[in-house]
Amino acid sequence: MERRPTSRQEFDALFAAVRTWGRWAVPDRGAWNRVTPDRVRRAASLVRDGTTVPLGLPWNTRPGPDNARPALHYMSDLGDVEPPEPATYKDFIAVDYHGKGVTHLDALAHVGYRGQLYDGRPAREAVDAAGARFGSVAELGPLVTKGVLLDLPAVLGVDWLEPGRAVLAEDVVAAERALGVRIDEASAVLLRTGRFRRRRELGPWDVGEAGAGFHVEAVPLLAERGVSLLGSDGDNDVRPSPVEGVHSPVHALAVAAMGVPLLDNLELEALSAACAGVRRYEFMVVVTPLDVPGGTGSPVNPVAVL
Template identity: 80%
Template sequence: MSGSHADDDPGRPADAAPGGPAVSRAEFDSVFAAVSTWGRWPEADRGAWNRVTGDHVRRAAALVRSGTTVQLGLPWNTRAGPDNSRPALHYMSDLGDVEAPEPATHKDFIAADYHGKAVSHLDALCHVAYRGRLYDGRPARESVDAGGARFGSVEALGPLVTKGVLLDLPAVLGTDWLEPGHAVRARDVLAAERALGVTIDEGCAVLLRSGRFRRRRELGPWDADAACAGLHVDAVPLLAERAIALLGGDGDSDVRPSPVEGVHSPVHALAVAAMGVPLLDNLDLEALSAACAEARRHEFMIVVSPLRVPGGTGSPVNPVAVL
């Protein structure tokens, strides 16, 4: 079928509010405490990546059958628009037109304020604080200043190789995309596992496809800060119970508008600040969806290697799935 719309979305009742059922601040704080892993690992600034051992890497490698590789990063986005208020920079710094010994060289410069909705990136543990605390209870004001982060920086994470699971919600629901504001609940995650024949388990990376970039190609860009499909708060305890290492998607994992008054990114707060789970934002999952459908499996090896930025709050990244 063609793209779904809010009033005919098969994955959401017609009377469902955008963002899903409201969650009070007290209820949210209870969830935060329940999923917290503060104090669990000596290398606290690696958070949930401490779960991934050599056994997990070997398990992931065993998922490679055809050797098909799929890059998950978006093209470098230098064009302003409703979902790109801070365009990335790319310009040529050397055109090989200055007399010099052979060979001539061509050089370019790139830069990005990458947190947002336009650049595929990884959120490190220093990126999110809730009630003044980073992951593991570290005071944010003492841990991050104008020189960068002294705890939870992206350099502390290193690379990750583990099992990836694609929760392809549009494929499960028989539609092309989820409409902005569609809240993915715990029951939807369980239904997707059953329908796709996958298991979310310890140390794996969970990727949620909403079909955002297919919708964008067909209908044009919109302000994804105001409305975007993503996870509802009630899905997070399930992911915490399964002991995941990484969460990502073609949005930023949060449904928008937020169901929690006064908390604009509740899934960010729960995943990063409570669980120590880094996030992958703004992935292009369309090619992976097609590859998984062709292979008839939605589990694969994923390789994530962020830039080594001392004190960095994250990194632009181009993860690779290998089937």
Template identity: 75%
Template structure:
């Protein structure tokens, strides 16, 4: 459906489906079939171990135009239906004169960033399934009030690799995918063919659903309740390709969840089964325009999370270099 065919934010039409439904038993079988526990040392870097120095060199060599495209949303301090936990930003110094000069201006920022409004990275300790983190570590032993002793964001460090944009609205000729619309394995394969790109080992794969454009044109909605994103049946394709990172302009999961009793099944599969860190809430509109103009959908991708010992993730400002 094109962007002109609806005029209110919220759930899409009846044709925008998050299904088919997946039973808990089917999901558990899928989890077992894709998990990579015991594969890497160090385990708490998970799939980032795939990004070797040779892959970095090849990714850097892909740069053609030198165009740098940022992908972070603005720091969001305003409450809204898609921002239930606004970030903080206030000034702590307003030109107080030092002795001697100059005067100084300082500020403070903070965020409970695991929501729908801050561009952030999810580390492997962010999600447990059936009480277990990635690699079979027991969550209650690995994470406590002081932070995580396994799978923390401080174990990851910066990632420099090949990025691939799966621009589904561009493929379909629409402004955005409707909230609640699932992206299936077949859509991933069709996007590769249409965009002339193939997802490979060590890649950072970014899904554009058009969430940011829809929000700009129609207004914000509660994307935690209903949003476009991956169906669990797309995960085996991405797992077979050996990706290192998965990101989206939403939080990667289609919502409502199609899996009975599992509210974020793609999070569970990526983080807890595959050891693939996630990027949530990217702004992919500028990258969509830049890749369409360039005629290619692969690029050098760079993201550097904050070095927070024990942290479950980090606000980030990733960039693509075409």
């Protein structure tokens, strides 16, 4: 059934309802403040067989409809130097990572709404050509917490969610029930839509125009549970956007209202298989962004440990 678009007025009311501004003494870290040493110890207790699953995509240097700004990689030293030994071989990498082709973390400086970043900071004062003075990825540091995989295709008995499929609160609750997991405070919630299985079988498409992901109606439940991080094999937002005049409403609600960083473009196929193999959909997740002073995010290769 096609859903009625969410009006801007309804969206603004939702933004106000889930907002956590002023909650933490270190606002640059936002919801990562929920991850206390005790939460880290609890996450470590989820490790049973030691299986380690990387969640990042390969460095993507090939342009395509879902990789408009390819990463760079070239050799800068091929060892053709005079003695003494040893010869060395060096390479150069660079990336404009906020897009659809690179696994990356969105820090709190990445998203503003109505001229404000998280915690009500005026965006024009907080971010300029030199970088971010508030909400930088350098303020986040590493994250170790409980991860929960919402494997919607596995729950629904399909290979993937079709582009445009919105994940609602009722889908989240049904997935918890079917997979035997519970999203609780400080959890990192990872949504698998099957994007990369579909891509392998049917080829690439413009995921900025059509992609499965969270609907804004799912956000109040995630806010109520007190999540620390949201991630997906897409960019977390269902596309096209269901909100009039807001192209990435889940980004706005999560980052700018709730202070919840996002992981975009995760590779979750191996994790899906690993979780199905052990019949467990919770694990320890480790995210270590680059320490980039003033950076609005970072390329990452998160790791799930089962």
